Amino acid sequence: MTRDPLPSLTALRAFEATARLGSASAAADSLHLTHGAISRQIKALESELGTPLFTRHGRRLVLSAEGQAFADRCTQAFDIISAARRTLERTREGAPLVLTCTGSLLARWLIPRLPRLNSELPELRLHWVSDERESAAAEQDIDAHLVFTEPNPANTHQRILATERIGPVIAPQLAAQLGLAAGSASHSVLNQPLLHTLSRPQAWPQWARLYGIDEKELQLGQGFEHLYYLLEAAEAGLGIAIAPQLLVEDAIESGRLIAPWGFAATDARLTLISREDLGATAQRQLNELGNWLEAMLALPLPSRR
Amino acid sequence: MTRDPLPSLTALRAFEATARLGSASAAADSLHLTHGAISRQIKALESELGTPLFTRHGRRLVLSAEGQAFADRCTQAFDIISAARRTLERTREGAPLVLTCTGSLLARWLIPRLPRLNSELPELRLHWVSDERESAAAEQDIDAHLVFTEPNPANTHQRILATERIGPVIAPQLAAQLGLAAGSASHSVLNQPLLHTLSRPQAWPQWARLYGIDEKELQLGQGFEHLYYLLEAAEAGLGIAIAPQLLVEDAIESGRLIAPWGFAATDARLTLISREDLGATAQRQLNELGNWLEAMLALPLPSRR
DNA sequence: AGCCATATGTGAGAAAAACTCACATACAGA
DNA sequence: TCTGTATGTGAGTTTTTCTCACATATGGCT
Incomplete structure (x- = not known):
């Protein structure tokens, strides 16, 4: 039930950081201490354990074989503690x-x-x-x-x-300018440069398949990194975008975009x-x-x- | 490469012992500290982690669910450290x-x-x-x-x-008294009370089988806890013992015992x-x-x- | 109910540990 | 040889941890 007394855990932390980072100075930085503090702690630990953990080669600290094995176990133990702390913070009462x-x-x-x-x-x-x-x-x-x-x-x-539903959207001004009436089922989309996202290049071809349109006839226009920019561009009248209904329903509601061809369910x-x-x-x-x-x-x- | 700062490990040790032993006082005894020190460390830890680990029911500390999970991980981590220390002590340079x-x-x-x-x-x-x-x-x-x-x-x-070789041994005085000549292959062993060990009751039957003797004819006499006492008893002339050759070769060499029937290999x-x-x-x-x-x-x- | 044994909480100060600073030492590479 | 980088250490300071003594709380016992 009872356990052997643990070595000084402060010293152990200094040792482990030194072993892991490969130098006492790096460990000192990492632990926000001076190298002197690290040096002392390591000495104290070696003295407490009764065995050297590093071999000193001039200004260089090299782990002995046993020291390496010991350090690995310490790293493992501290990782567990660190993870446990994170879990605790995530699961504590009142945590969002x-x-x-x-x-x-x-x-x-x-x-x-x-x-x-x-x-x-x-x-x-x-x-x-x-x-x-x-x-x-x-x-x-x-x-x-x-x-x-x-x-x-x-x-x-x-x-x-x-279910995701996707469909082309366009600013009403641009639709008017292009002579597209809201609700029109025409294939005139094919003649326009289609705005698209680089993160989801399959959106237009997917939509085309759903509507029985040959995807080769699509003329992809400007690409944006994310859907967010794509929709901003569509609202600004830069062209026809394709987007999930959810992301444009507010814009459609407020008249900033229209969806003349409706939306179709995807997988x-x-x-x-x-x-x-x-x-x-x-x-x-x-x-x-x-x-x-x-x-x-x-x-x-x-x-x- | 770098790790989140660890909580105070001293506090963690106090907490873990308290959680493991179920009481702050027990933890204090275990760590050779006063209960006050434990109490403070736990408070400090709870404050550092920003969440209570125990629920206080009057004079009783009860781990919260998250506290229990956290304590289990800490125990695991400290067990690793403790084991690593033992391994280090076993494998260190100069360790016997x-x-x-x-x-x-x-x-x-x-x-x-x-x-x-x-x-x-x-x-x-x-x-x-x-x-x-x-x-x-x-x-x-x-x-x-x-x-x-x-x-x-x-x-x-x-x-x-x-290979283990076992055989009956007897003090020369007793052998003379019983009329057994050294080297005799007689079955006169059957008429004697046979000293034996409780830790190895199969020794005499095993030997009997090796020599083609019906083990039912053996008359087991006094039993001893270990072979060591058995051999002392044999040297003292208490009866016939059975032992591995290795353990009696010195006694035979010096004449304290004889092995009239020799030794036989076992499995x-x-x-x-x-x-x-x-x-x-x-x-x-x-x-x-x-x-x-x-x-x-x-x-x-x-x-x- | 009252009391006692048991267990935890805490203020104040003591003790111990850990740390910093400044300087020393040791080497690698220019 | 000199310089930059890295570790070691003496002395003194700061911080942490601990103890003591007393306070508080309570569960079980009579």
């Missing part, structure tokens, strides 16, 4: 749920609805972080990831919220993917958020805001 | 090779030969510990175990040194079983010892001493 999604989803759909979310679920403490990657759920410190993706049936830590789903080791509190919060999002997405369009 | 064998083997064969061993291999630092169990090789802090056992072909960390071998994670130095030392033992055991009997 940390969520990621792409900047465009955050800016164009979530942020406009946060006031309503806050008023309907005032207890829910959330922290949104934008992350353009498709899979950031397992990331350090991220509790869950909201993303359009094709669901993985094997993943039990995901919640499917809505992707708006999915909430959570890490597997969520604490009980976080899991509860996440469920509440999922419920709210699901309810919100089920509302008829005009009242979604 | 720690060996075990039974008390009888140690007293009746090894100790009489240690002077010769020390003079022939003066560099070899050994520490012999008696242990009556058959398998002590994986034991904490034990490098190797010297034992009569039936070898396990799958074990690569064993070295077979000699057991004198085997040096080592732990699997020996350091390079220890492995080298063990090889030297094994070589020496093997050479010694290969010598003709009179010069083995």
